[in-house]
Amino acid sequence: MALNRRQFLIGGLGAAAATMGLSACGGGSDGGGSGGSGDSASLQFAWWGNEVRNKNTAAAIDAYTKAHPNIKVAQQPGEFSTYWDKLATQTAGNKAPDIIQMDMAYISEYGKRKALLDLEKYGADVSKFVEGSVDSGRIDGKLVGVNAGINTPVILMNPAVFAKAKVAEPDDKTWTWDQMKQVGAEIAAKGGSGTVGMQSPFVDAMLSAFLRQNGKELFNDSGLGFDVPDVVPWFQMVADFAAAKAIPSASQITEEQAKSLDQQALATGKAGMAMFWSNQVEAVNKASGTEMKVLRFPSVSGNATERKAWYKASMLWSASSRTKNPEAVVQMINWWVNSPECANINLAERGVPPNTEMLAAIKPKLSPAQAAVAKFIEDIKPELAATPIAPPPGGGKIGDIMNRHQGDLLFGRTNPADAAAKFVDEAKSNLK
């Protein structure tokens, strides 16, 4: 009797283990599809975004799967701040999404470590792209990211706040950093209680602009493109802006950084100006219900043609090097950047399309704000200098490092010289 019971037990356990094993296999094979054949596939598609982009992207994916019924696309939308943690974990676990919305800050992190697919090998088509918009996606000679939209850093200005404070709009073709500080201080002083001059513009893109105007770069081929003496004036400028009350208090800046775009001071009408990327103008306008004015970022010399502007890939389309369906992936990316159908859904939300034919196709449909941005991108051509290189591995976090030392400075815990020294030291040691 006892023997029978034990046999029964062993059998039961064996069955349970077998079931577990089977279900584990089932869990592991998702995203596989019938790889290789190329005619049917299920793809994971990951992006970060805002409300507008999430809606557009889902609509475009639906349009694609309707036209290609044999392709299934699982959507993985996300927030920028958590997107990268998730992607790193997925990549480590061999579960990276097939199609990955990539950022310049991380492309060499993944590309140099061979985590991204060589897209040209599977027929990526960038033949219609405007000059200079393709190479930012090339790492070690391989095209691992297709430019998803052209972008440039801008200062956005809320005309209503300026009118209320009775402050004249600045002339962005001649203004210097010092003048930006004065305008900000004036807005804060005259705008009424609760109004701040500008959201802190001291982010890595503006440091890059400042360094370029002084003949340096954030990164060059051998690593960090600047040294301590180059950034002491930068930290001094941050301190000066704070002393003039052109930017909010350190503690307000900290709270501001945790907020989403629609809750930030510019969108809620509390700030006169803020630094944004040109493709975000539409989202800021939607969130605030105000038409923001697009301004050039200032220059050291007071001459906009010397401000060393650049076009950046707002984001890129990459693919996991371990995808089981490289052909299907590249086919979808090609459709995304080269078909009028997709361009008409996404318009200029990810930036101005680098494919000139797509730009021409969507131009009549652009909102006034997007049309203004497209014109702005066109207008600043004479002000462009060489495109900055992609941050090397370990360089993607340079903005966070700088932000931390700026925080110490603004909270009065250090001085510009020490902050500069510590920032450079840490940025250097983080590069791999």
Place this chain on the structure above:
Amino acid sequence: MSVVSELSHIRAPKAKSAEERRARRKAAGRDNKAAYLFLLPWLIGLFVITIGPMLASLYLSFTDYSLIESPTWTGLANYTRMLDDARLHQALQVTFTYVLVSVPLQLAVALGVAMLLNQGMRGLPLYRSVFYLPSMLGASVAIALLWAQMFGTDGLVNQVLRLFGVDAHTGWISTPQYALSTLILLHIWTFGSPMVIFLAGLRQIPQMYYEAAAVDGASRWHRFRKITLPLLSPIIFFNLVLQIIGAFQSFTQAHVVSNGTGGPSDSTLFYTLYLYQRGFGEFEMGYAAAMAWLLVVIVGAATAINFFASRYWVFYDD
């Protein structure tokens, strides 16, 4: 040895022959096998989910591992690097401050509330649940977000202060001097689970001790000091050990409240948060694994010290 086999030993008279002994050993062996079979699910879990990954992380701590590429052996490099990592030292300072301040305060509040509830009041189950509720929620993202709102520059706390005429414009979570204290407050607020354990412990103390002491004219304080504390000391010890281990591993609150930065000015850079930043944000999983092992050593040492010190103050009434 299983309970069944022990029982069979008691039942059976002394073995008479070698043959009988062999048969009995066989029976015992069969019982052991059954025990291991019943333990199997747990053993599989232990080896696959706990010990396996731990050994893997021990190996990774001696490597340079970027998550994306395979690890390369670097010996002790990760451990020697810790010596000059200023942010690691900051993280240790923040975490030790948090543990040393919040755990004693939380236990004091828990004991205080437990003693109040032990007065035999009406509606005890309701109060017990109400006080226990925060510890169910305290580590959750929702509460951390709520905390961030309440203690913001224009949050509830400042608005209440303004009602009383205080011109309050301090961002309690965005100013380096106060940010950690705000998180400590959040931790103290989650005193529910040690409180419930204290409450159970208080119920175990025989009422006659108090009665005898009252007859002898002992004051309330003396009764607390000479009866409650000694008899409750094993429970206090238990809570202390568990809470210290838990506090060293705090992560969610700081991650949510500081938006993952550990800011402002690294003032809420908990050890686990920094470990997470290194591992997942900066692709240094080897270094993160080494940090995890340092934390194991620290928590182990803290627990060992606790057990050693317990000899001098924990009183077992048996």
